[in-house]
Amino acid sequence: MRIVQEWKMAVQFLTRLPWPEKPAAEPAPFDETAFxxxxxxxxxxxxLIGGILVGLSHLFFAFLPAVVAGVLLVIAEIAVTGGLHLDGLMDxxxxxxxxxxRERKLAIMKDSRVGAMGVISFVCLFALKWALFTTAGPHFPGVLLLMPAVGRFAMVWAIAHYxxxxQEGMGVALAGRVPVAQLLGTGMVLSLxxxxxxxKGFVVLCVCWLVFWWFTRSMVRSLGGLTGDTYGALCELTEAVFLLAATAILAR
Structure with missing residues (x-):
């Protein structure tokens, strides 16, 4: 029962996928430990997200030009996740x-409004994913499957280590509270x-790790730590690097 609750919380937090629930007289209190x-x-x-993308990839590329199919895959990923990590990237x-x-940077990140740099980062990421989905989608379904998993593992590692x-927010609720046993369990996805x-898979992971290490170190030096927004940015950046490295290396 506890595992089901944890899985449900993870799915509901990271995606917009429907979860059937019985109607309750009043909402249950938030369980921070389970979170x-x-x-x-x-x-x-x-x-799970990657599996959805693979299924949609087969459908889109079977009936549509590759350029259109690539755009629809990017939109589909945004729809499934609700743009959660993109919001963090832009902030x-x-x-x-x-x-x-430092203080002004954190204040800007907390502002719900999106500035010029946020819009530029979104456009650049959208264009990069569009091009890579168009290339990888019909030829490397394993890349689409594993990309979201590797990105979210990067989040877990950052949560555990930085x-x-x-003093408030998601970073405080999660940072440093992921035990080593849980980290090892999540790391099983890296064996895939x-x-x-x-x-070639090892080389791809090494490239992802180097970029992840550089980016987290840069953020910690600039901000003094990580926030919920930076977790989302790390996820998106790691996904993009994984896509780029895997597409380049596997094509050789």
Whole structure:
């Protein structure tokens, strides 16, 4: 029962997929402990998202030109996730690229309005994913399957290893509260690229790790820690790097 509750919380938090529930007289109180434990399921929710993308890829590329199918895949991913991590990416871009001091950067990131840097980061990411989905979709379904899982594992690793930048918010609720056993359990998804692509899979993961390490170190130096927005930015960045590296390496 506890596992089902954790899985449900992970799916409901990371996606907009419907979850059948019995009507209740009043909503149940928020269970923070279960919310923290649900983090271990994030990469496996990523596999669920990837499975949906693979299924849609077969449908789109069978009936539509590749360019159109690639756009629809990007839109489908946004629809499934509700744009949760894209919002974090745009807020992070607005803050980090503002050129202000730490406190002002955090204030900008907390603002619900999107600035120029946020819009630019969204357009660049959309264009990159569109091009890579168009290329990878019909030829490398394993890339589409694993991309969301690797991105969400990056989130879990960041949650477990880096301090929060604020004294309130999602970063405080989660940061440093993921036990090693849970981290090892989520890391099982990283064995899949190795199983599918052997040495090439290892090279892809190494590229992702180097970019992830550089970006997290940069954010911690700039902000003093990580926030919920930066977790989303890390997820999106890792997905894009995984797509780019896998498409380039597997095509050789």
């Amino acid at each position: 923290v434990r649900s983090v271990r399921w994030y990469p496996y929710v990523g596999l 992070t871009a607005d803050g980090l690229l503002s050129g202000r001091d 301090p929060p930048a604020r 690229p190795l199983i599918l692509w052997q040495v």
